[in-house]
Amino acid sequence: MTNDWQDSKERKRWGRIGIRSLGGFPGPWPIAVTVMAIAAALAVAFVLYPITGIENVDLVFLAPIIAIAVRYGFWPSLLACLLSALAYNFFFIAPVYAFAVTDKASIATVPFFLLVAVITSHLAARARAAALAAESRAETTEALYAFSRKIAGIVSLDDLLLATGQQIGSMLRLEVVILLPDDDGRLEVKAAYPPADRVGGTDTDAVRMAWDGSGSIERGTEALLTAQHLFLPLRTSHGPVGAIGVSRAGTALTPDKERLLAALADQAAVAIERIRLTTEMDAARLAAETERLRSALLSSLSHDLKTPLASITGAATSLRQYGELYDAAAREELAATIQGEGERLSRFVANLLDMTRLKAGGIVLKREPVDLSEAVGAALQRIQGLLGEHRVVVNLPADLPMLDLDVVLFEQVLVNLLDNAAKYSPPGSWIAISAAGDRRKVELTVSDEGPGIPAEELERVFEMFHRVNKGDRQRAGTGLGLSICRGFVEVLGGTIRAAIRTDRSGAVFTITFPEAVFTVMPREDAAE
Structure with a gap:
């Protein structure tokens, strides 16, 4: 039963295609062009008739018939066939200037000429229809491909819905409304072209049925027709994601437009699901990261504090x-x-x-010219209690440029680096602070004689709550010091990196400030 019903639909569809291939009935302009073309062919036939005889005159009329069929379709070409047959009979078959045929040899000429002309015009019209259909399909395919590329790069749901509404509205020349479920499962208008904020009360049940897939029209596509709209569910392999409605504008959509609408709806449904899955993945990743940080913070609070x-x-x-x-x-x-x-x-x-403060973006810089030697001295003064069991050597050239920094943040960076060096270096070992600079950059290094950092940990040491040498050799601390160093240095406009000492065991942390951070103090005599 189902196969018979589908075969019946296919026969009806191909029947409609065959009728459409004949073209619409001609307007005034195609009729005028047809008449002028046959008149021109008649003039040419009068010129050729004395030379070639009647045997080749009929071929003269076939040329405009085929041209009219290719240009305007079947009905204008049929008119050209009738006019050509009448002209051929009236002007060239005896008795001339009359529609009667007295010559027995010519009795079959006019009917066969008309039959050949009709068949030729019909084939030419079908070829024209096929060419137009292929061109239309190519344009549709190109538009669908362009739409798929466009929505592939969209990451916002609102932008996707707006682009979908505009695409469907412009291609089908219809009003479009897109509905998505809210948190309670009720469908709400999320986008429309042109803008609208609701669906009429008579369409509410149809929207719900399209969303649930509990009703369908005769095509079996789960679409629903109402007095005002045609609604289709937006579905993927994982289920419905929404519904889309187009204004019927008092007329039914053609099968070609229905298939185009279904293709656009399928692409939109997949894109909507992609954005939602991406949003859910981001939320899950954020939740996992939040849980990891919470566990690490609780560990620090329960042990290190x-x-x-x-x-x-x-x-x-x-x-x-x-x-x-x-x-x-x-x-x-x-x-x-x-x-x-x-x-x-x-x-x-x-x-x-x-x-x-770093995570909240609440740091307000108070930049001022900073001398590296003064900043290093202040940091050593603040942390001298922790450095009592270590020997500290400072090597800072006198010609280093002044830097435009927030002195409080920069001193905190130095304190954290020195605290880290003291924590991981054995008592009596050396902690060295040195600097070098030129016209393009200034580099400040803090090195120690501790166990060093494994090569695979050089970048991870700047992550929050990450500490090297875990287990029994784990040092006390929250695992935030180096992460804060990177955050503060980057806010100040510099970079920081970790490395392994090559001359002995230990770690080296290098802070680099580019030329953009350099500042020049005004001379005192200029100020006066």
Whole structure:
């Protein structure tokens, strides 16, 4: 039963194609051109008749018949056939200037001439229709390809819906409305061409049926016809993603336009699903990253921040409850422990706050000319407690240019680098600070004599909460210091990189500032 119904549809469709291939009925201009063409052929026939005889006159009329069929289709060419047959009979077959035929040999000439002319014109008209159809299909295919390329580069759902509405509206010359489900599953107008914000009440049920796929028109395409719109569901292999409606404008769509609309709807549905899947993947990736950072932060809070608090609490409790049992040196050591662990805790909290500012984009720079030697000296002063067991050497040339930096952020970068060097270097080892510069850049390096950094970890050391040498050899810290260094340096306009020392074990961190960060101090006499 289904196959018979489909075969019947195919026969009807091909029947419509055969009728359309004959072309529409001619207007005034094709009729006028046809008459003038036959008149011109008649004039040529009068010229050739005395020379070639009647045997070749009929060929003269076939040329304009074929030309009219190719140019204007079947009906104008049929008119040309009739006019040619009448002219051939009236002017060239005896008795001339009359439509009667008295010569028995010529009785079959006119009917056969008319039959040949009709068949020729019909074949030419079919060839013209096939050429026009092929041209139309090529244009449609090109438009679909251009549309697919256009929507392939769109990443915003609103832009995609707008482009889809404009494409369908311009190609089909119809009003278009696109509906997508909201969070509650109700379809809402998300885009329209021309702009509209709702669908008529009489179409609401049809939209829902197109969305659910619970109704269809006779084509079996799950489309629904209403008094105002033709609705199609936007479906992919994973299910419906929306619905699209086009204004019927009082007339039914042709099968070619219906197929074009279905192709555009399929492309739009796939693009909508692609954007939604991309959005869901981004959300899942963000959630996973947030969970990873949350776990790392909780680990830091539970271990790295709890440790100095325990030390502070223990030392303070000992001083308060058993202070009379300790001599002056012991009390001084406990007080130093409280101060050191408090400063360590302060640095941890400061790093967390700095990273929060970096991620929120809330850093406002206060640039001013900075001398590297002064900035290094201030950083060493701030962290001298941690560097007490290390030997520090500073080598800064006197001719280094002044840099336009935020001195607070730059000092924090130096403090974090020195803290990292002290943390991973054994007591008594050297920590070196050096600089070099020319007219194009200034490089400041901080090197230590620790175990160094594995080659595969050189970039990862700047990631949040990442620390090298995990396990029993893991050092105390939040894993934020180097990440903050990179963030601050990049905000200041420079770059920072990590490397392995080649002369001995240890790590080298190099900060590079380009010429754009250089500044020139005005001379005092110029200011006066």
